[in-house]
Amino acid sequence: MSFLNNVITGISLGSIYAIIALGYTMVYGIAKMLNFAHGDVIMVGAYVCFFATGSFGLHPVAGVLLAMVVCTILGMVIEGLAYKPLRQAPSLAVLITAIGVSWFLQNSAQLLWGAAPKVFTPVVSGGLSIFGGQLNISYVTILTVASCLVIMAVLSAFIGKGKMGKAMRACSEDKGAAQLMGINVNSTISMTFAIGSALAAIAGVLMCSAYPTLMPTTGSLPGIKAFTAAVFGGIGSVPGAFVGGLLLGIIEIFAKAYISTDLSDAIVFLALIIVLLVKPSGLLGKYVPEKV
Amino acid sequence: MTAMKQARRLRKATVNSFINYAIVIVAFIILQILLGQDMISNSIQSMLVPVCCYIVMAVSLNLTVGILGELSLGHAGFMSLGAFSGIIVSTALKDVVEAEPLRLLLAMLVGAVMGGIGGVIVGLPVLRLRGDYLAIVTLAFGEIIKNVIMVLYVGIDGDGLHMATKEANLTLAEDGIAIIKGPMGAVGVTKIASFTAGFILILVTLFVVQNLVDSRAGRAILSLRDNRIAAESCGINVTKYKLMAFVVSAVLAGAAGALYGLNYSSTVASKFDFNTSILVLVYVVLGGLGSIRGSIIAAAILTMLPEMSFMRSSSLKDYRMLLYAVILILVMLASNNPVLRNAFGSVSKKFKSSKKQEGGAAQ
Numbered sequence: 001m002s003f004l005n006n007v008i009t010g011i012s013l014g015s016i017y018a019i020i021a022l023g024y025t026m027v028y029g030i031a032k033m034l035n036f037a038h039g040d041v042i043m044v045g046a047y048v049c050f051f052a053t054g055s056f057g058l059h060p061v062a063g064v065l066l067a068m069v070v071c072t073i074l075g076m077v078i079e080g081l082a083y084k085p086l087r088q089a090p091s092l093a094v095l096i097t098a099i100g101v102s103w104f105l106q107n108s109a110q111l112l113w114g115a116a117p118k119v120f121t122p123v124v125s126g127g128l129s130i131f132g133g134q135l136n137i138s139y140v141t142i143l144t145v146a147s148c149l150v151i152m153a154v155l156s157a158f159i160g161k162g163k164m165g166k167a168m169r170a171c172s173e174d175k176g177a178a179q180l181m182g183i184n185v186n187s188t189i190s191m192t193f194a195i196g197s198a199l200a201a202i203a204g205v206l207m208c209s210a211y212p213t214l215m216p217t218t219g220s221l222p223g224i225k226a227f228t229a230a231v232f233g234g235i236g237s238v239p240g241a242f243v244g245g246l247l248l249g250i251i252e253i254f255a256k257a258y259i260s261t262d263l264s265d266a267i268v269f270l271a272l273i274i275v276l277l278v279k280p281s282g283l284l285g286k287y288v289p290e291k292v
Numbered sequence: 293m294t295a296m297k298q299a300r301r302l303r304k305a306t307v308n309s310f311i312n313y314a315i316v317i318v319a320f321i322i323l324q325i326l327l328g329q330d331m332i333s334n335s336i337q338s339m340l341v342p343v344c345c346y347i348v349m350a351v352s353l354n355l356t357v358g359i360l361g362e363l364s365l366g367h368a369g370f371m372s373l374g375a376f377s378g379i380i381v382s383t384a385l386k387d388v389v390e391a392e393p394l395r396l397l398l399a400m401l402v403g404a405v406m407g408g409i410g411g412v413i414v415g416l417p418v419l420r421l422r423g424d425y426l427a428i429v430t431l432a433f434g435e436i437i438k439n440v441i442m443v444l445y446v447g448i449d450g451d452g453l454h455m456a457t458k459e460a461n462l463t464l465a466e467d468g469i470a471i472i473k474g475p476m477g478a479v480g481v482t483k484i485a486s487f488t489a490g491f492i493l494i495l496v497t498l499f500v501v502q503n504l505v506d507s508r509a510g511r512a513i514l515s516l517r518d519n520r521i522a523a524e525s526c527g528i529n530v531t532k533y534k535l536m537a538f539v540v541s542a543v544l545a546g547a548a549g550a551l552y553g554l555n556y557s558s559t560v561a562s563k564f565d566f567n568t569s570i571l572v573l574v575y576v577v578l579g580g581l582g583s584i585r586g587s588i589i590a591a592a593i594l595t596m597l598p599e600m601s602f603m604r605s606s607s608l609k610d611y612r613m614l615l616y617a618v619i620l621i622l623v624m625l626a627s628n629n630p631v632l633r634n635a636f637g638s639v640s641k642k643f644k645s646s647k648k649q650e651g652g653a654a655q
Contacts (some may be wrong), residue, residue, distance in 0.1 A: 015598050034424060082621055089628035090422075091365065096577050097624040099570050111610060215318035224431070224566065260457075262475075266439035269432035276429055277417050 004135060006257045007250065012141040014249020019203040020226030021241035022155065022231070023196030029172040029236035030192045033091060036098040037202060039223015040105035043216060046202030046208040050120055060123040067201040070197055075197025079190055096117060097156045102220070108114060109216035122209035140209045147202060152242050156193075159238060159247035164191060172236065225252075228272050234285020241282075243283055248272075299627050309502040312585050313495065319592075322490045327487075335599050340591040341522055343595045344490025345371075345552040348497045350575040350591035352544035355501055356572065359510070360537040361517030364465060366414070366434030370542040372564035373410045374403030376441055378550025379478045379559065383471045384448050392484045398495070399484075400550040407546015410437070411539040420533045424513035434569055441561035446472040477560030478553065485555035493551060494588075497544050504540060511538045566572035576622060 020042060025036045045067040052063035082101050086094045127138035159165035167188045172176040179185050207222060208214050225248065233244025248268060255267040275283065323340070326332050349371060356364045378399035384478040389395045418429045446458045449468025459474060472478050504510050512533045515523040524530055553559045575594055579586030598612055626632050 008421075028424075034427070080624070083626050086628055089624075092357075092577060092581070093624050094630050095363075096574060097621055099574070100617050100620035100624065104614065104621065107614040107617060111614065157361065224435075228432065231425065235424075260443065262443040264438060266436040267437050269439075272432050273418075273429055276421060276425060280421055280425060 002257070002286070004199065006253050008135075008137055008141060010201035010250035010253035011204055012144045012248060012249070013184065013253055014229075014246035015144045016203055016207045016210065016245075017222070017226045017229045017249050018148050018245025019151060019199050020222060021230040021245045022151070023199050023203075024227050025230040025233075025235055025238065025241040026168075026192050026196050028230070030168055031083070031189050033083065033094045034227070035196075036095070036223070036227075037101035037105060039219035039221075039226070040102050040109075041071050041075060041078075041200040041219070042204035042207065043109060043198050043214075043219035044105060044222060045204035046214055046218065047109060047118075048201070049123075049205045050118060050208070050214055053123075054121065064123065064202065064205050067205060068198045071197040071204075075193040075200070076190055079193040083193075084186065084189075106216045106220070113216070115216060115231070118214040120208035120212040120214045122212065123205060123213060124209070140206070144206045144210065146219065147206065148242075148245075151199065151202070152238075155238060157254045168192060185266065189262045221265075225268065228269065232272050232275055234282030237282070237284045237286070240282055240284035247283075293298040294389065304371045305506055308585075309498070309506070311500065312498055312588065315585065315588065316491070316494050316498065323487070339489045339596060341490050341555040341597050342484050342552065343435070343556075343592055345548040346489065346572065346595045347494055347588050347591045348490075348544055348548035348551075348574045350579065351494075351497050351501055352541040352548070353572050354576045354579070354582065354584060354587045355504070355537055355541040357543075357576055358380075358580075358587075359505055359517065359539075360513050360534060362419070362534065362538070363424070364430040364538075364541075365427050365566065365573065366430035366432070366437075367545055367572050368564040368566070368568035369414075369430075369434035369437040370545035371552065372434075372437055372441060372561060374400075374407045374546030374549025375553030375559055375564065376444075376549075376561070377406040377474060377479060377546075378403035379481050379553045380446055380448075380453070380471050381550075382482065382484060382554055383469070386452065386482065393486075393489070396486070396489055396554060397552075399554060400489075400547045403550025403553075404543045404547040407549065408539050408543040410546070411542025412535070414542070415535045415538040419531060419538060429570070431566060434564075434566060438561050438565055441472070442475050442600040445470065445471055447473050463632055467486075475560070476619050477558060477563075480556045481554065481557050481559065483555060485551050490551055493547060497548075498584065500540065500544065504537075509533060509536060525607070574620065578620075599616055 014102055020038070023038050023041075024035060027038070048070045049060075049063040052058045052066045053060055058066065078101055082097050086097060094137055105194060118210065122140050124139040124143055127136055127140075128142070129136050137163040159168060167183045168179070168191070170181065171185055171188045174184050178188075203226075204219070208218070226245065229244040230241050230247040231244070233240030233242070248271070251271050252264050252268050255264040259267060280283075304533060305596070323332070327337070349367060353364065353367045356362055356367070364446055381402045385395055385398060389398065414430065414433045416629040418433075421429060443457050445459055445462040447454045447462050447468050447470040449464045454462055454468070461586045462470060464470065469480070470472060505514070512523070512528045513536070515528060516530060516533055520530065549564070572591075575591040576587055578594065579588070579590030598616070
């Protein structure tokens with residue numbers, strides 16, 4: 001039973017990683033930038049939900065929606081102020097700017113809300129107990145996995161079928177050609193950031209419901225790991241982020257359970273390195289041959 | 293005519309290198325005089341060795357990022373390897389080698405070797421990857437090294453070194469001492485690092501990096517940065533030269549790490565995390581990619597800045613990291629803004645022309 005429990009915990013953690021990884025992978029696919037500030041948007045989302053439900057007594061659903069709205073606006077503001085002027089700049093300049101934004105968000109959070117960890121109240125409490133109490137599944141786990149599946153389905157449909165999704169795919173293929181076809185590249189990129197940030201808010205709330213410590217640095221390590229998940233599955237690919245996130249979550253929980261709690265992060269990163277060495281474009285990423 | 297031109301170019305490169313040596317030496321002499329006059333506050337004095345370490349880190353990372361053109365986000369991992377192996381060596385040799393400078397030298401050499409070994413292990417498989425993937429793998433390696441050191445227990449007694457992954461497994465004789473205690477890091481380290489050692493390390497780093505860049509190998513490395521495919525078709529061994537630059541950079545980071553570790557009585561592995569790697573990368577980018585002088589100046593100023601008295605005043609204290617982040621974003625935006633670039637055209641032209649000559653001489 002403990003094996004099954006571990007699988008369930010792994011899938012739950014993996015779902016969170018997958019939702020965060022979607023934000024990374026979409027932004028990378030279209031803007032070709034490593035958005036290191038994404039992890040901190042998660043943290044902001046969790047704080048907004050924390051204060052909305054805790055201090056203002058809003059219903060958890062309203063709290064999540066508010067967090068999504070705040071993060072969407074935040075994502076678009078960050079994109080507009082910090083990344084948009086750097087469209088033509090070398091990628092390293094954009095990377096450093098993203099790190100600057102990440103530090104800015106962390107330090108603002110520390111000034112606004114203090115460095116002391118806050119105990120996050122899960123959005124749903126209680127759980128299922130089956131097989132005579134041998135297998136416990138909390139409602140948070142069910143909610144996490146369900147949200148992940150719904151988000152995946154909606155996002156796949158959006159990108160595959162919708163007009164905006166088509167524009168996104170066109171931009172990720174070739175920005176110049178997309179512009180010539182009458183696609184507004186800037187607003188498409190802005191839209192991508194908005195969607196990614198809204199997902200980050202959901203991920204933040206779900207993550208803090210499962211692991212209820214909230215600090216200004218809460219987002220950074222999950223951010224890096226989710227990014228690893230995105231690379232694991234093939235960065236730029238939406239199904240890749242899903243598969244990568246789930247696998248990473250399961251690997252992490254199994255490493256924790258059967259090898260060593262302290263070394264679980266090292267094992268996760270080792271798995272990433274092995275995958276990249278065997279398949280340099282990630283599990284589901286496509287190989288782009290270099291043209292001379 | 294061409295011979296003369298070449299001679300003149302060569303001289304420019306040499307002059308450029310010598311200016312860098314001169315800057316470091318003059319800064320050292322001035323600081324020594326100020327120290328003699330007791331004109332430097334304690335907080336600044338305590339920063340002198342770390343500043344030296346960060347300068348070496350920045351110059352060595354510049355070799356990977358600016359000169360080889362590969363993004364590395366795990367440079368602090370090599371520093372960590374150097375720091376902890378340096379601490380182990382220094383503690384182990386405490387009774388054997390009495391003279392502190394000699395022990396420091398040995399510790400730094402071992403730190404450098406360990407950094408180099410780490411560089412080979414990371415570099416050999418990883419340098420096949422390109423661009424952002426390489427960045428991710430170096431990030432992952434940095435985190436792995438941090439994680440592994442955090443569960444490592446190392447102790448020494450009459451029988452020699454003992455290693456374990458659990459505190460209970462570390463069985464030491466009566467006279468044994470635990471050097472590294474897992475998540476608590478290295479504790480009770482004798483501080484033997486000195487500002488002079490840091491100064492010498494900077495000179496050695498400059499000597500190694502500048503001579504490497506001006507050599508035949510350096511030209512190969514630069515050509516890989518500028519156009520890998522063209523360089524490959526000219527018969528340049530990509531893996532060999534990439535690995536060369538990467539390992540030299542790791543060796544220097546290891547030596548800097550050893551010096552850094554021996555400057556504090558206790559060191560934890562989480563000090564050398566992703567954020568430290570990023571911090572050094574910021575020094576390199578703000579100093580200018582490929583510019584060694586820029587790295588030195590940026591590392592010195594940016595390490596010192598948060599320690600300056602006006603930044604430590606009560607009104608600014610809480611906001612200094614926030615300010616740092618805002619300044620970083622603004623500098624990146626301004627330096628990549630075409631309008632501002634033209635406005636500062638005359639200044640940047642000067643810089644550019646001198647850079648061009650530097651690059652031209654190296655080719």
